[in-house]
Amino acid sequence: MAENQKTVFKSVQELANENQVPEKYIHTQGSINSSCPMLNVPVVDLRLLTSTARKQELNKLQSGLKFCGCIQVINHGLADSFLDKVHEISKQFFALPAEEKLKYARTVDDIYGYGNDSVLSDKQKLDWTDRLYLNVFPEAIRNLKLWPQKPECFREVFEEYINNMKLLSESLLKAMAVSLNLEENCFLDQCGEGREMIARFNFYPPCPTPEVVLGIKPHADASAITILLQDKEVEGLQVLKDDQWFRVPIVPYGLLVNVGDQVEIMSNGIFKSPVHRVVTNADQERNTLAVFIMPDVTDGIGPVEKLINEEMPRAYKDVKNYVELFFQSYQHGKRPIETAMICQEQD
Numbered sequence: 370m371a372e373n374q375k376t377v378f379k380s381v382q383e384l385a386n387e388n389q390v391p392e393k394y395i396h397t398q399g400s401i402n403s404s405c406p407m408l409n410v411p412v413v414d415l416r417l418l419t420s421t422a423r424k425q426e427l428n429k430l431q432s433g434l435k436f437c438g439c440i441q442v443i444n445h446g447l448a449d450s451f452l453d454k455v456h457e458i459s460k461q462f463f464a465l466p467a468e469e470k471l472k473y474a475r476t477v478d479d480i481y482g483y484g485n486d487s488v489l490s491d492k493q494k495l496d497w498t499d500r501l502y503l504n505v506f507p508e509a510i511r512n513l514k515l516w517p518q519k520p521e522c523f524r525e526v527f528e529e530y531i532n533n534m535k536l537l538s539e540s541l542l543k544a545m546a547v548s549l550n551l552e553e554n555c556f557l558d559q560c561g562e563g564r565e566m567i568a569r570f571n572f573y574p575p576c577p578t579p580e581v582v583l584g585i586k587p588h589a590d591a592s593a594i595t596i597l598l599q600d601k602e603v604e605g606l607q608v609l610k611d612d613q614w615f616r617v618p619i620v621p622y623g624l625l626v627n628v629g630d631q632v633e634i635m636s637n638g639i640f641k642s643p644v645h646r647v648v649t650n651a652d653q654e655r656n657t658l659a660v661f662i663m664p665d666v667t668d669g670i671g672p673v674e675k676l677i678n679e680e681m682p683r684a685y686k687d688v689k690n691y692v693e694l695f696f697q698s699y700q701h702g703k704r705p706i707e708t709a710m711i712c713q714e715q716d
């Protein structure tokens with residue numbers, strides 16, 4: 370039974386090969402603009418955080434996260450040649466025969482494993498993407514049955530990558546707190562010892578009708594923060610700012626860091642969790658790898674006391690299991706963070 374449940378889906382890759390775009394992938398409200406203006410995403414040099422230019426770099430980080438909810442980081446400690454290997458294992462995995470990939474297929478009612486967009490609501494349009502979604506930290510929650518054994522170096526390269534992401538996410542959460550003159554551990558402590566890290570390999574095949582199909586529909590991440598390794602050559606990510614879509618530039622070997630809803634809440638709204646989407650294109654595939662840092666659900670999170678004052682009253686409630694809230698609001702077509710906003714509730 371479990372085996373049957375695993376093999377029923379049709380991958381986007383198969384649809385692309387057959388030149389088919391089923392109706393549930395088609396957005397009917399207007400054409401999707403893939404040539405909107407470029408967003409000026411600040412580039413933060415992490416090496417400078419340990420130099421005399423620290424203050425200036427922290428200011429850049431802070432203003433970027435206020436201005437557009439994301440920054441690009443460079444000199445993050447991962448060698449270019451290593452990031453090339455990460456891109457390679459992703460490309461090689463999705464290029465395997467379907468039969469091999471299906472060994473790691475998600476079940477119909479689960480998000481983890483290899484598969485297509487999960488259906489959470491009847492009205493939902495589907496994303497033009499195949500994914501490999503893996504639980505990575507704490508180690509105890511890993512389901513190694515879903516970790517590919519092909520290409521052969523997959524696990525070794527991936528493990529090195531996520532170990533680096535763990536360290537990087539800690540330094541980033543600290544730098545974010547310090548940039549707001551807070552004690553450096555205050556975001557990290559709220560995320561808790563049991564915080565989780567989830568990785569998602571996104572594979573976007575070329576799409577025959579990119580003007581009406583999205584790689585990922587508009588959303589904000591439910592994480593504390595997300596670290597994204599973008600495709601080196603193919604653009605696709607867009608961020609909504611002041612009700613307008615902007616393209617996110619590619620910074621070769623840089624990593625894009627974006628605020629998730631839970632850091633928006635912890636920072637009492639100073640840092641904004643950006644709504645973003647992915648557009649498709651007709652001739653090139655695109656590969657990205659997102660790593661989500663998810664706070665421990667047992668303690669819950671809320672705005673840091675030091676950021677609540679007369680000028681900036683508490684804007685969000687404390688929340689416990691934000692991810693559950695996330696899925697509930699999705700069903701109702703609302704932005705999940707609205708459920709945590711205090712002013713919204715009193716309207």
Ligand SMILES: O=C(O)CCC(=O)C(=O)O
Pocket residue numbers: 569571585590597599605606645647657659
């Ligand atoms: O692939 C991208 O550029 C963005 C992916 C994303 O937004 C996500 O995985 O949540």
Ligand SMILES: [Fe+2]
Pocket residue numbers: 588589590645
């Ligand atoms: Fe996202």
